[in-house]
Amino acid sequence: MPAHTPTPVTVIGLGSMGRALASAFIDAGHPTTVWNRSPERAAPLVAKGAFHAASIAEAVARSPLVIACLSTYEATLQSLESASASASAVLGGRTLVTLNSGTPAGAREMAAWAAARGAQFLDGAVKNVPAAVGKPDTLLYYSGDKAVFDEHAATLRVLGGDTVHLGTDVDLAALYESAVGASLLPALLGFFEGAALITARGLEAGTMVRYSVKWLEMIAAILPGLAGEIDSGDYTEPASSVGLFHDAIGYEQQTGAEAGIDLSWHEPMNELLRRAVADGHRDHSISALVEVLRKQPQQPPQPQGPAAA
Incomplete structure (x- = not known):
């Protein structure tokens, strides 16, 4: 019996960074579900072993940990709400992690939206290029509930060995993203x-x-x-x-x-x-x-x- 069963993960958004995130989870043995508005981007990941969900609602429902790697908080909200009314409904009891651009105010609004649907929430940022995802020295930082971070830390560390929790204020990752990225x-x-x-x-x-x-x-x-x-x-x-x-x-x-x-x-x-x-x-x-x-x-x-x- 394995000592640890890898957590199933869903990755929403398969741009260059989203594909890198999904690929790292697959390589680490995590059952990985992917969804993208343009489904052809999923083909290389499916060939590696990912499951391509037919809808965003199905993608969310398949995993307790949902990573949204879209361009902005607004794009994430639009995808979760407009693609299917049930997509946001099935978030209850799951953890949503956003890895996108945006403002601290956007992170706070996203956190409130997730909480209203019964989801746990972490905001984060990948501080490197897609090719560096999964490497021991790649930095990612997150903000939000520390207990939620601790629950998923081992899984999130698959994306980069230098994985940091900045604090419980949910907008800290967006704040540092703006400050460091300047x-x-x-x-x-x-x-x-x-x-x-x-x-x-x-x-x-x-x-x-x-x-x-x-x-x-x-x-x-x-x-x-x-x-x-x-x-x-x-x-x-x-x-x-x-x-x-x-x-x-x-x-x-x-x-x-x-x-x-x-x-x-x-x-x-x-x-x-x-x-x-x-x-x-x-x-x-x-x-x-x-x-x-x-x-x-x-x-x-x-x-x-x-x-x-």
Whole structure:
């Protein structure tokens, strides 16, 4: 007799991430049911041993643990409610886990919706690409009832070895998803800008990758210190000051003009630096920008009365 019988799992949504999640469960021996609005995406998973449910209601009914990997909370609600009236009805007594984009408010609304149907709920996020799902160092974090998380932790850990429960506030995963994810596009834009500069000289973008990786490793190394400054509110012993970045604005613009590169995406960051200097942060650590970000910029007064017409 096996010591542990793998929990049956349903995966709703078979985009690239949903397919990776379902594949990891199949590989780990979990009876896996899949459903997607476009059924042809299920074929490779069925070939691996998944059961393709004919309806979303059937998919939900087949497993005590339902993983929804659709684009947003709204898409999950729409699929569960509009595909079949019975889909949401059969959620009672099951655990619904959402792995999608959205806001903390969306997570709270989703949790309330699930609770009203008698379902337990966890919100979560996969902090890696689909190809990394199932690997020992892949990070996923969840928020919601700790007892519910503990009940399914072994199953959820199939998706990534670095599986974390952030806390009982159900919107924490969405909050951290927004907070951590905020660095992605700016970092990629920085790399793309560098690639544009390099290729403008006839060099290959691949020649800068090793150096970019070392630079990102340096950034990673200084994050704890910057976080400590932010948490303490003491910015007076900078390794890199606001003024240092502020004074480089002109050089960046000159370099971009020389290479014919559009650097207009810098302007909002440059404006933050100008506001920081105006607020007295020139000699403070660059982490003092968080104080500027905490304050909405003042809007010019709106015309009043007949003159506004």
